[in-house]
Amino acid sequence: MKTWKRFAHIDVGSVEQAADLLRRGNAALIAGGTDLLGGMRFEILPDYPELIVNLKTIPGLDYIREEGGGLRIGALTRLEDIARSATVRSRWTALADAAHRTATPHIREMGTIGGNICQLNRCWYFRIPDNRFHCVRKGGKTCYAMAGDNRYHSIFGALKSCLAVNPSDTAPALVALGASIRTNRRLVEAEKFWDMRVPGSTVLEPGEIVTAIEIPAPPAGAKSAFLKFAIRKSIDFPIVNCAVMVAGGEARVCLNAVHNRPWRATASEDVVRGKAIDEALADAAGAAAVAKALALPGDRNKWKIQIARTLVKRALLASA
Amino acid sequence: MTEEKKAGEVERGGISRRSFLRDAGLAAAVPAVAPIARAGEAPAPRTPAAPAGPAASEDSCDGPTMVQLTVNSGQYRCEVQPHWSLRQLLRDEIGLTSPKDWCGGLGACGSCTVILNGRPVLSCLTLACECHGAAVETAEGIANTKHPVIQAYIDYNAFQCGYCTPGFVCTAKALLDRNQNPTEADVRDALGGNLCRCATYQQHPPAVIAAAAELRRDRSRS
Ligand code: FES
Ligand code: FES
Numbered sequence: 442m443k444t445w446k447r448f449a450h451i452d453v454g455s456v457e458q459a460a461d462l463l464r465r466g467n468a469a470l471i472a473g474g475t476d477l478l479g480g481m482r483f484e485i486l487p488d489y490p491e492l493i494v495n496l497k498t499i500p501g502l503d504y505i506r507e508e509g510g511g512l513r514i515g516a517l518t519r520l521e522d523i524a525r526s527a528t529v530r531s532r533w534t535a536l537a538d539a540a541h542r543t544a545t546p547h548i549r550e551m552g553t554i555g556g557n558i559c560q561l562n563r564c565w566y567f568r569i570p571d572n573r574f575h576c577v578r579k580g581g582k583t584c585y586a587m588a589g590d591n592r593y594h595s596i597f598g599a600l601k602s603c604l605a606v607n608p609s610d611t612a613p614a615l616v617a618l619g620a621s622i623r624t625n626r627r628l629v630e631a632e633k634f635w636d637m638r639v640p641g642s643t644v645l646e647p648g649e650i651v652t653a654i655e656i657p658a659p660p661a662g663a664k665s666a667f668l669k670f671a672i673r674k675s676i677d678f679p680i681v682n683c684a685v686m687v688a689g690g691e692a693r694v695c696l697n698a699v700h701n702r703p704w705r706a707t708a709s710e711d712v713v714r715g716k717a718i719d720e721a722l723a724d725a726a727g728a729a730a731v732a733k734a735l736a737l738p739g740d741r742n743k744w745k746i747q748i749a750r751t752l753v754k755r756a757l758l759a760s761a
Numbered sequence: 762m763t764e765e766k767k768a769g770e771v772e773r774g775g776i777s778r779r780s781f782l783r784d785a786g787l788a789a790a791v792p793a794v795a796p797i798a799r800a801g802e803a804p805a806p807r808t809p810a811a812p813a814g815p816a817a818s819e820d821s822c823d824g825p826t827m828v829q830l831t832v833n834s835g836q837y838r839c840e841v842q843p844h845w846s847l848r849q850l851l852r853d854e855i856g857l858t859s860p861k862d863w864c865g866g867l868g869a870c871g872s873c874t875v876i877l878n879g880r881p882v883l884s885c886l887t888l889a890c891e892c893h894g895a896a897v898e899t900a901e902g903i904a905n906t907k908h909p910v911i912q913a914y915i916d917y918n919a920f921q922c923g924y925c926t927p928g929f930v931c932t933a934k935a936l937l938d939r940n941q942n943p944t945e946a947d948v949r950d951a952l953g954g955n956l957c958r959c960a961t962y963q964q965h966p967p968a969v970i971a972a973a974a975e976l977r978r979d980r981s982r983s
Contacts, residue, residue: 443865449823450843450890471888475868478886482866492823493843495891521880545954546932548868550880551887675953676869 443482443570448490452498456625456650459494464648468492472517473552475544476560483570486640487579502555502652505529510658516555516651520611521546523554533656535665535684539614542669545676555651557611558622558634562642562701563678564594564605577602580639592741593680593698596734596749600701601637604737608678612703613695614667615654617684623653635702642702663688666759670748681745683752687760690715694757696730696749706730709753718761727754828893832857833902841889848873848884850892851899859900859927860884863956871955874928875899881935881951900927903934909975910934910968917968921959929955933969941980943973 453459462468469490471477477493480486496502502517505526512533514523523529524541543549543557561567566574566585575581586594586604594604615622615631622629626649636644645651659665665686671677679698686693692713694706709726716722727750736743825840832855841850846866851857864870866885873885876898904911910933913919920926929952936943936951943951948966 444846444849445844447823447842447844450826450888451822452891471891474888475883475886478888479866479868493888495888497891519880545868545871546951547871547874547881547883547954551882675950676956 445478445482446484446489448481449492450495451492452495455499456496456502456652459496459499460625460648460650462492462494463650466491468494470494470496470650472496472556473519473548474556475548475552476556480561480568483568485568485570485572487572487575496555496650512654512656512658514554514654514656516653517553519550520544520552520554520557521549523611524549532659532663533614533618533665535614535617535667535686536611536656538667539610539669539682539684542667542682543610544678554611554654557609558615558654559641559643559645559651560609561640562603562605562637563608563698564603565590567605567640578605578637578640587737590741591737591739593745594737594742595700596731596736596742596745597700597704598735603637603701606698606700607635607642607702608698609703610667610669610679610682610697613682613684613697614665615656616695616703616705617667617686617693618656618659618665619686619693620654620656622651623655624649624651628655632703632705637701659686660688660691664760666756668752668756668759670752681748681752683749683756685753685756685760687713687718687757692718692726692757692760694726694730694753696753699734699745699749706753708732709757713757718757720758723754723757723761726757727751822890826890826893828890830892830894831896833898833905839889843888843890845889846885847875847877847887847889847892847897850889851875851884851897857899857901861924861927863924863958869956870925870928871932872925872928874931874955876931876935876938879935879938881932898931898934900930903930908934908972909979910937910972913968913972913975917964917971918961919964919968920957920961925955925957925959929957929965933965933972936969937973937976941973941977943969945970 467490471493502515504515506513520540520543524537530537564586566576567578574585577584584602584604595606620631622634634643663686667684669682670680681698683696692710694709696704696706708729712726712729730753731746731750734746825842828841829838848860851860860875861872863872868883868886873883874881875884878895910930932952932955945966948969952965
């Protein structure tokens with residue numbers, strides 16, 4: 442069994458203290474730890490943190506609250522608590538379902554919503570032990586998925602030369618529900634929260650830390666849904682997932698695991714705008730979602746296009 | 762305490778697999794670390810056991826720290842390195858070998874499951890130094906309290922080689938703690954992170970449902 446190389450560890454009492462330590466040097470934040478510690482054990486990145494900064498000792502970041510009709514979730518809230526929350530399920534169904542379909546029960550008991558949206562992208566070249574492929578996401582020059590086995594990779598092209606996909610299940614739900622991410626510095630619309638960084642997956646700057654998720658009250662009569670295609674019903678990351686919110690002739694549709702960032706399918710939204718959603722319309726919206734999708738040379742990931750199309754259709758029908 | 766680490770090992774000669782499963786708790790729960798005198802005392806914040814090194818700020822630790830935790834019914838004070846997993850602490854220091862390694866610490870198999878503060882978690886991906894003040898339950902402790910889930914696993918043959926069983930038992934016990942009357946779907950959902958190479962899957966839901974019924978009977982008797 443591989444054990445971790447040495448590191449130092451500190452429990453912090455405030456977000457500011459954590460931010461300060463992050464700015465000072467080679468440190469990494471830990472909340473649930475399921476993404477961080479797996480990556481560290483296998484030394485997937487060229488740099489190994491010298492210091493792990495434990496956020497779990499900061500009081501007051503673990504809560505689910507209704508505020509002014511909207512929902513506010515502390516960054517340290519466990520995914521399992523979100524999945525089981527009657528409040529979340531009642532009006533933000535897509536998020537409850539997305540949290541419930543994430544990983545395994547154990548990982549949901551450990552993993553937090555803040556960590557889930559900040560997890561690193563998924564790509565087997567990026568994640569291979571001992572940094573055997575020094576790819577663009579690690580400061581190298583090549584995306585090895587471009588000419589390699591890319592059956593799980595982006596169907597909407599590369600972002601900054603990287604084909605890895607964002608694997609979060611909660612991310613598309615947050616985009617569909619119109620959420621924003623509160624950090625110690627600013628409020629970022631969920632849609633603008635993700636980016637291709639080396640090696641990160643978000644727009645967070647050094648010393649910036651997610652503190653809460655803010656989701657507005659859904660419009661009257663809104664319904665939302667989350668669907669996931671994975672090899673197994675539990676444990677697996679999505680091959681493709683999709684979240685949808687439909688209210689008063691408007692829909693918000695977001696796919697994930699199809700691109701470097703969650704992919705808002707505005708073309709599908711245009712198709713259903715102002716119309717009653719039935720089988721034929723949902724099918725057309727699914728087709729619109731993937732009209733610009735492109736299988737990578739060799740067609741290894743072509744299957745994902747059909748899956749994305751079908752998930753958009755089914756998620757729309759589920760929220761109609 | 763590192764010198765005494767093997768104190769909790771179980772003598773297995775001549776013990777059948779089933780009686781081992783049933784009795785493991787009794788034997789393996791012998792504390793490898795001297796239990797703390799007064800149980801139930803609130804632990805002070807964990808303290809560095811060695812001066813902080815260059816990478817760390819004044820109050821961080823890059824050397825060993827003392828953590829105080831409850832494991833099953835015993836209280837332990839242990840010196841741990843920052844890079845130790847909870848599984849390492851339980852197995853190599855305290856001597857409780859039920860949390861297994863199967864997937865190599867990827868978080869993909871559930872065979873290292875323990876119950877940490879009421880939640881079923883992966884001890885391979887939990888840092889020992891973050892368990893200060895925690896309450897941990899392992900399969901040994903569950904067997905020790907004669908929890909009906911153990912007998913149910915035996916009655917329903919819900920294992921073959923038994924390697925995955927401690928992880929399943931911990932996960933099932935955590936489910937029964939919060940759900941007195943789980944449906945088959947609830948059980949399948951809760952056990953969705955535990956893999957069994959012997960493919961005993963279909964035996965688990967009836968075993969856990971039987972354990973739930975037994976627990977309800979226990980409650981109505983008392
Ligand atoms: S050893 Fe596989 S999940 Fe911990
Ligand atoms: S009983 Fe053999 S691995 Fe499950």
